[in-house]
Amino acid sequence: MRISVISLLSGVLASLLFAGTATAGVLEQNGPVPAAGKSPETNNPVYHSGKFEIKACEEQPINPDDLDAARVYLEFVLDCLNTSWQDQLTKARIPFSKPKFVTTSRAGVPTGCGKFPKGAQAVYCPYNKKITFLLDPGILSQATELFLFEVLAHEYGHHVQQLSGIMNAVGNRKYKNEKATLAAIRKIELQAECFSGAFIGSVWQALGRRESDFTYVAQAAYDTASHGKSKNIAFWLRRGFDAETPDVCNTFSAPAAKVS
Ligand SMILES: [Zn+2]
Numbered sequence: 001m002r003i004s005v006i007s008l009l010s011g012v013l014a015s016l017l018f019a020g021t022a023t024a025g026v027l028e029q030n031g032p033v034p035a036a037g038k039s040p041e042t043n044n045p046v047y048h049s050g051k052f053e054i055k056a057c058e059e060q061p062i063n064p065d066d067l068d069a070a071r072v073y074l075e076f077v078l079d080c081l082n083t084s085w086q087d088q089l090t091k092a093r094i095p096f097s098k099p100k101f102v103t104t105s106r107a108g109v110p111t112g113c114g115k116f117p118k119g120a121q122a123v124y125c126p127y128n129k130k131i132t133f134l135l136d137p138g139i140l141s142q143a144t145e146l147f148l149f150e151v152l153a154h155e156y157g158h159h160v161q162q163l164s165g166i167m168n169a170v171g172n173r174k175y176k177n178e179k180a181t182l183a184a185i186r187k188i189e190l191q192a193e194c195f196s197g198a199f200i201g202s203v204w205q206a207l208g209r210r211e212s213d214f215t216y217v218a219q220a221a222y223d224t225a226s227h228g229k230s231k232n233i234a235f236w237l238r239r240g241f242d243a244e245t246p247d248v249c250n251t252f253s254a255p256a257a258k259v260s
Helices: 011-019 021-027 067-091 147-163 166-172 178-207 211-218 230-243
Strands: 100-104 122-125 130-134
Touching (some): 122 147, 147 166, 211 230
Parallel strands (some): 100 130
16 A cells, blocks of 8 residues: 655644744744845745756665665755755855754654654654654655655755745744644645755756656645645645746745645
8 A cells, every 4th residue: 555655744843833832932043034024934035046956866776675775865865955955045045054864764753843753754853953754664665656755855845944934934923723723834835845846846857757756746645634635735746846946836925725
């Protein structure tokens, strides 16, 4: 049975945002100070950074059921993400730093944002800027799919949200009820999908993969209140992919139907 990883990503982020003001002090320590009178999530230089200019990314051989190969594979993808996003954020004059990255073979390990939740494939914690990636037998059995690549690019999207002040702005706002909070989380999650798509699109030629690999990942998600409807997840992933730039990823100014 296939694991629909995309829909299961950020339980930790949800609990962070639900925690409200208790997290605000920590979140405020990170990310650039937004311009006066502007909302970093709707007015952000990352939306004016243009196309990714770096087109290179080398995928390593990956075999099913091979933990070491999967680890090496992810490290190479992470290198690509670091190189491309450093260049992109530098263009936008947003200070860049690499995220920390660890893999784990089981849920329950500490992430910096509580224990790694069951059912998640990967977690980004904004406090320590760390991606924790689950490599268990289930995901390793389908390691040749584009899933690993896409999930890491999605988590990296959360890191970009942190570096650009978007995560702080959203995390520090007060929401009047759970419905409003979930709406904000969906915009965060769908934007991470769009950032992921933009990066994947920019290096797609270099990867030499089949179009069907991407289509498959784009169609794998299902509806959840925190990540959105599957058609919207696919929409934002594809939108970034086609444009090869985060300029098209402003989910915070999008029509409600596109972030439902
Ligand atoms: Zn996420």
